[in-house]
Amino acid sequence: MSSRIPVSVSASRVLATVAGAIALAVGIADVGPWASAGLPVAGGILLGAAVLFWVGVILQRRPGRSGRWWIGSAAVSALTAGVIHLAVGGGAAGSVPAALGVASAILALIPAAGRRWTPPAFGARRLGGAVGVTVIVLAGMTAAGAAAVSAPCSFPRVSASGLDVSSTGPSSGAGMRPSGTARATDGTRLAYYAFAPAHPIASLVFFHGSGANSTLGYLGFGHALAESGVAAYLFDVRGHGASGGPRGDTPSPGQLVSDTSTAVGVASRAHPGLPVFVGGHSAGAGIVLNSAASLGSRVRGYVLVAPDFGLHSGTESVADASNFATVCQPPLVAATLSNGLVDAHRDAVAFAYTPAQVRSGLIPRYTAAMAIGQNVTDARGILSRLRHPVGVWIGSRDEVFDPARVAAFAHAAPQRLLTTSIVPGATHLSVLDGVGGDVGQWIRGQVRIGGD
Numbered sequence: 001m002s003s004r005i006p007v008s009v010s011a012s013r014v015l016a017t018v019a020g021a022i023a024l025a026v027g028i029a030d031v032g033p034w035a036s037a038g039l040p041v042a043g044g045i046l047l048g049a050a051v052l053f054w055v056g057v058i059l060q061r062r063p064g065r066s067g068r069w070w071i072g073s074a075a076v077s078a079l080t081a082g083v084i085h086l087a088v089g090g091g092a093a094g095s096v097p098a099a100l101g102v103a104s105a106i107l108a109l110i111p112a113a114g115r116r117w118t119p120p121a122f123g124a125r126r127l128g129g130a131v132g133v134t135v136i137v138l139a140g141m142t143a144a145g146a147a148a149v150s151a152p153c154s155f156p157r158v159s160a161s162g163l164d165v166s167s168t169g170p171s172s173g174a175g176m177r178p179s180g181t182a183r184a185t186d187g188t189r190l191a192y193y194a195f196a197p198a199h200p201i202a203s204l205v206f207f208h209g210s211g212a213n214s215t216l217g218y219l220g221f222g223h224a225l226a227e228s229g230v231a232a233y234l235f236d237v238r239g240h241g242a243s244g245g246p247r248g249d250t251p252s253p254g255q256l257v258s259d260t261s262t263a264v265g266v267a268s269r270a271h272p273g274l275p276v277f278v279g280g281h282s283a284g285a286g287i288v289l290n291s292a293a294s295l296g297s298r299v300r301g302y303v304l305v306a307p308d309f310g311l312h313s314g315t316e317s318v319a320d321a322s323n324f325a326t327v328c329q330p331p332l333v334a335a336t337l338s339n340g341l342v343d344a345h346r347d348a349v350a351f352a353y354t355p356a357q358v359r360s361g362l363i364p365r366y367t368a369a370m371a372i373g374q375n376v377t378d379a380r381g382i383l384s385r386l387r388h389p390v391g392v393w394i395g396s397r398d399e400v401f402d403p404a405r406v407a408a409f410a411h412a413a414p415q416r417l418l419t420t421s422i423v424p425g426a427t428h429l430s431v432l433d434g435v436g437g438d439v440g441q442w443i444r445g446q447v448r449i450g451g452d
Contacts, residue, residue, distance in 0.1 A: 010130050012107035013057045016071050017134045019100035020053030023078055026093050030085075032339025034252045038088035039339075042081040049077035049097060053104075057131060060108065068108040075101030149343065153328030155350035155365070161357060163324060163399065163428055176215055178242045182266045185258045186251060191242035192266065195222035196231035202275045202447050203231040203267040204303060204439070207260075209282030210325065210374070211248070211351045211363040213241025217429055218281070221436040228440020231271060235263045237287065239370065240363055248363045249345055253290070253373035260291035264298055277443055279303025279391075281432060282400070283374040286310065289382045290373070301389035301446050303439055306398055306428050307406065310376035315405040317398065324400050326350045327371075335368040344369045383412040389446045391419045393435045395426025 023046040029035070030043025052074030060067030078098040085094025178191035193214045196203075204225060208218055214234035225232040238245040238259055250256055260278070267276045278299045280288045285307035292302070309315050311327070328350075331343035338344075348368040358364050366374075376382065383390070392410045394403045407420045419442060423431050 008107045008110040009060055012071065012104045013060050013131045014134050015100050015104035015107065016053045016057045016060075016074070017131055018138070019074070019078065019097045019104060020050040020057070021138050022100070023047070023050040023053065023074075023081075023097035026097065027081075028341065029337060029339045030090070030094070032341040033344070034254065034335075034340035036088055036090065038084055039090050042084040042088075042090065042094055045077050045081040045084070046094065046097060049074045049081065049101070052077060053097075053101065056104075056108075068105070071101065071108055072105045075105045149330045149334035149337075151330045153331065153347060155326050155328070155347075158350075158352050158354055158364075161352060161354050163352070176219065178236070180266075181243075182262050184238065184255070184262050186255060188238050188244040190238060190244070190259055190262060191236045192263065193219065193222060193234040194231070194270075195226040195234075196270070197226045197229055199229070200226075200231040200271060200274060201229045202277060202300070202443050203233060203271050204277045204279060204443060205233045205235060205260075205263045205267050206278075206303065207235055207237055207263075207280035207284030207287050208240070209280075209284050209306075209308075210349075210366070211240070211353060213237075213243075213361055215241060216361060217432055221432045221439075224436025225440045225443075228437055228444065230277075230440045230443050231267065231274075233263065233267050233270075235259075237284070241361065246345075246367075248347075248365050248370055249367040250370045250373050252340055252344075252369060256287050256370075256373040257291045257294050260287060261294060261298075264295060268298070275300035275447055277301045277303055277446075279305065279439075280307070281305040282428065283308045286374045286376045286379075289376045289379055292382055292386060299388060301391070301443070302386065303443070304390065304392045304410070305435060305439075306394045306401060306431055307392060307410075308374070308376070308401070309379040309406070309409050313376070313379055313409055315401050315409050317400055317402045324352050326352075331368040332371060335372060340369065380409070380412040383410065384414070386413055386417065389417045389419070391421075391439065391442045393421045393423060393431060393439065395423045395428065395431035397425060398428045398431070400428045 027043045027046030027050060030039040052070050056067045056070030056074060059070055078101045082095035082098040179194035181189040181191050184190050208214055213236045218234050222232040222234050236243040239247050239249050264276055264278060276299050278288050279302060285304040288302060328348050331346040331348040334343040345367045347365045349366040349371045351364055353362045353364050390413045394406050396403055403422045407422060410418060410420050423434060426434060
C-alpha cells in the first residue's frame with residue numbers, strides 16, 4: 001500500500017481547490033445588482049459548483065471514487081455556467097472554473113481503480129501538503145485584494161476652480177423652474193427644460209457635463225437651438241439639479257442608459273413624426289455614447305460638445321486644468337469586479353469645484369456607480385458602429401480636453417457621417433455660448449438630406 005496520495009490525485013485536488021475559489025468569486029459577481037440578464041443564473045450554478053469542488057477535495061483525501069464523483073459533478077456545473085456566460089455576453093471569466101474543473105476530473109481518474117493509498121496524517125504534515133499551500137496562497141491573495149479595494153480615497157481641497165467660468169456664470173439660470181419631469185423606470189423624476197419653437201423641424205435631447213445641471217450655462221444653448229427651429233430638451237441627469245435621486249449617484253450604470261431612453265421618449269411624444277437627435281456636453285456625451293446601442297434607430301443623429309471619450313481615450317489636455325477631476329481607483333475596481341455589490345455608492349471622483357460653485361448647485365463628487373455610468377470604455381468601437389450622423393464641437397482653448405486629439409479620435413466614426421468643428425477661442429464651458437446656432441443649422445442640414 002502506498003504511503004501517500006498519488007501525484008495525479010494531489011494535482012486534481014489543487015486544481016479543484018483553485019476552481020472552487022474562482023467559481024465562488026465569479027459566482028458572487030454574477031449575482032451582483034448590475035449583472036446582465038442571465039448572469040444570476042450562471043452565478044447560482046457557479047456558487048453550487050464551488051461547494052461541489054471543495055467537498056470533492058475533502059473526500060479525495062480518502063481512497064475511493066466518491067471524491068471523483070463530486071469533482072466531476074462540479075466540472076459539469078461549471079461548464080454549464082461557462083456556456084451561459086458566453087451566451088449572454090458575460091465574458092470568458094465564467095469558463096475558467098470549467099476548464100480547471102475538467103482538468104481536475106481527468107487527473108482524478110488517472111489512478112487505477114484498484115489502487116489504494118494511506119490518507120495523510122493530521123497536523124503539520126497535512127498543512128504542509130500542496131492543497132494546504134494552495135489554500136494559504138488563495139487566502140493571502142484574497143486578503144491583499146480586499147485591503148487594496150478598501151483603501152481610503154484622499155481628495156484634494158479645492159481653492160480654485162478647475163474650469164474657466166469667466167464667460168459662463170454659474171448662476172445663469174438661477175430661479176428657473178423645469179418645464180416638466182419624466183418618470184424613470186425606477187420611479188425617479190427626471191427634470192427637463194424645454195425650448196420649443198412654434199414649428200420645429202426636429203428635436204434634440206441634451207445632457208449636461210460632470211456635476212452640472214441644465215441651469216448652469218446650458219439655457220442659452222437651448223434658446224439658440226429653438227431660434228434655429230430645433231426643439232431642445234435639456235435634461236438634468238438623475239442626482240443633479242432638479243432631478244431626483246441621491247446627489248452624484250445612480251443605482252447602476254445601466255440606469256443612466258435607461259434614463260436616456262426615457263428622455264428620448266419625452267421628445268418623441270411631444271413631436272410625433274419629427275426626427276429626434278440626442279447629445280451631450282463633456283461627460284453628458286459619454287452617457288449618450290454608452291446609450292447609443294440601446295437607442296438604435298429611435299434617434300437620427302448625435303451631437304457631442306467637448307465630448308469625454310473616456311478615461312483611457314488619450315484625449316485629455318496636458319494643461320494643469322486637466323486635473324479638474326481626481327479619480328480614486330479602489331471603489332471603481334471593486335464596483336466593476338463585483339457588478340455593484342461592493343463600493344458602488346462610495347465616492348470615487350472629486351471635481352475641482354470651489355465651495356461657492358458647490359453652493360450654486362454643482363455636484364462636487366461622484367460615486368463609483370455614477371462615474372462608471374458616464375465613463376466610456378470603448379468610445380472608438382461605439383463611434384465606429386454608429387449608423388447615423390455625428391457632429392462634434394470643441395473649443396480651441398478647452399482646458400479639459402485637447403481639441404486636436406478629440407477631433408482626431410472622433411474620426412473613428414464613419415467619415416461620411418462625421419462633422420467636426422474646433423471653435424476658435426472657446427473654452428470647455430464657453431463653447432456652449434456660441435455653438436447653439438451652429439448645432440441647430442447642422443441638425444437642419446441632416447434633416448434635409450434625410451439624416452443618414
